[in-house]
Amino acid sequence: xxxxxxxxxxxxxxxxxxxxxxxxxxxxxxxxxxxxxxxxxxxxxxxxxxxxxxxxxxxxxxxxxxxxxxxxxxxxxxxxxxxxxxxxxxxxxxxxxxxxxxxxxxxxxxxxxxxxxxxxxxxxxxxxxxxxxxxxxxxxxxxxxxxxxxxxxxxxxxxxxxxxxxxxxxxxxxxxxxxxxxxxxxxxxxxxxxxxxxxxxxxxxxxxxxxxxxxxxxxxxxxxxxxxxxxxxxxxxxxxxxxxxxxxxxxxxxxxxxxxxxxxxxxxxxxxxxxxxxx
Numbered sequence: 001x002x003x004x005x006x007x008x009x010x011x012x013x014x015x016x017x018x019x020x021x022x023x024x025x026x027x028x029x030x031x032x033x034x035x036x037x038x039x040x041x042x043x044x045x046x047x048x049x050x051x052x053x054x055x056x057x058x059x060x061x062x063x064x065x066x067x068x069x070x071x072x073x074x075x076x077x078x079x080x081x082x083x084x085x086x087x088x089x090x091x092x093x094x095x096x097x098x099x100x101x102x103x104x105x106x107x108x109x110x111x112x113x114x115x116x117x118x119x120x121x122x123x124x125x126x127x128x129x130x131x132x133x134x135x136x137x138x139x140x141x142x143x144x145x146x147x148x149x150x151x152x153x154x155x156x157x158x159x160x161x162x163x164x165x166x167x168x169x170x171x172x173x174x175x176x177x178x179x180x181x182x183x184x185x186x187x188x189x190x191x192x193x194x195x196x197x198x199x200x201x202x203x204x205x206x207x208x209x210x211x212x213x214x215x216x217x218x219x220x221x222x223x224x225x226x227x228x229x230x231x232x233x234x235x236x237x238x239x240x241x242x243x244x245x246x247x248x249x250x251x252x253x254x255x256x257x258x259x260x261x262x263x264x265x266x267x268x269x270x271x272x273x274x275x276x277x278x279x
Contacts, residue, residue, distance in 0.1 A: 003081035003082035004031065004035075004082050006078040006079065007034050007038035007078070007079055008034055010038040010041055011034045011037050011038050016037075017236060017240065017266050018236060020239065020267050021232040021233070021235040021236050021239075021270055022034060022232065023270070024231070024271075025138070028089070029090075029138065032083075032089070032092075032137045033232070035079065035083040035086060036092070036133055036137065038082070038083075039080070039083055039097065039100075040130055043100060043101050043104045044104060044126075046059045046104060047060075047104050047107040048171075053108050056108055057108055064098060066080055067094060068098075070083075071084075071087070071094040090133075090136050090137045096133050099129045100125065100129055100130060102125055103122060103124075104126065106122050106126075111172055111173045111174065112188075113175060113177050113178065114178045115178070115179050115180075116210075118177070119175060119177055120154065123154050124150065124153070124154070127154065127160075128150040128153035128157075129153070130153055131149035131156075132149050134149065135148070135226075135230060138230055139226075140226055140229065141226055141229065142226050144221070144223050148218055148221035148222040148226075149233065151217050151221055152236070154214045154218075155214035155215045155237070156236060156237070156240050158210060158211040158214060159240045159241070162207050162211065162244065162254065163247060163254060164254070165254045165255060169191050169192050169194055169255070174188060174191050176203065176207065183206075184199050184200075184206065185199050186200055191255075194256055196255050200255070201251060201252050204252040205248075205252070211244055212241075215237055215241050218237065219237070222234075231274060234273050235269065235273045238272070239269050239270065242265075242269055243260070246259055246261070
């Protein structure tokens with residue numbers, strides 16, 4: 001299997017919404033974003049699939065070393081072998097990949113966030129920086145587009161937080177800020193025990209409103225000059241915001257089930273942005 005085949009299989013097997021946004025890109029950009037997405041999946045899977053924190057930390061440390069070696073001209077892992085040819089053409093920096101790994105390390109070190117600024121820092125590393133790299137691959141021409149990419153990354157990650165409350169609780173993690181749990185009188189043990197209540201719904205409505213504001217702010221930040229090139233990101237915004245609205249309509253039944261969109265619906269939402277330019 002070639003490195004290119006490896007990253008293609010890694011991206012396709014994930015079933016992620018991101019895959020649908022990649023389908024409409026021209027080949028060189030699609031190859032670059034597929035390799036980059038495969039990298040993100042590799043390091044994220046270390047946290048989600050390795051049960052021993054010590055082993056996971058060792059694996060992430062290996063990835064830090066692998067990234068450094070790859071940028072020194074000696075990639076070993078097929079993901080880095082597939083990604084490195086695109087580093088120069090699309091301005092991908094070692095710093096960015098290391099920051100993404102650092103965000104994954106935070107998952108091993110921290111299972112609670114005291115307030116939203118702390119959570120936002122985590123979101124920046126695992127999603128904002130991802131958006132920054134993706135925007136360059138998509139064809140960013142204006143520096144201000146980076147700020148849009150960071151804000152959109154925040155919106156997407158906040159949607160993930162809302163969708164995954166129950167799954168995260170099963171791993172002992174709560175990404176909802178502690179001071180906001182206190183504000184709505186929701187106890188940590190209720191989240192970990194996946195206890196549904198009116199107080200929980202009020203807390204989640206508060207989270208959803210913040211996510212919607214982040215989407216609105218991101219769209220307002222996107223320079224008109226880059227709107228066409230950034231269509232893949234807008235596809236993601238459409239898919240994830242539709243998911244968020246489904247969760248809201250379902251009264252935030254996220255503690256004991258995972259709300260998702262069908263592949264056909266994701267493809268339709270992506271096509272609508274591509275063809276009509278509408279979210």
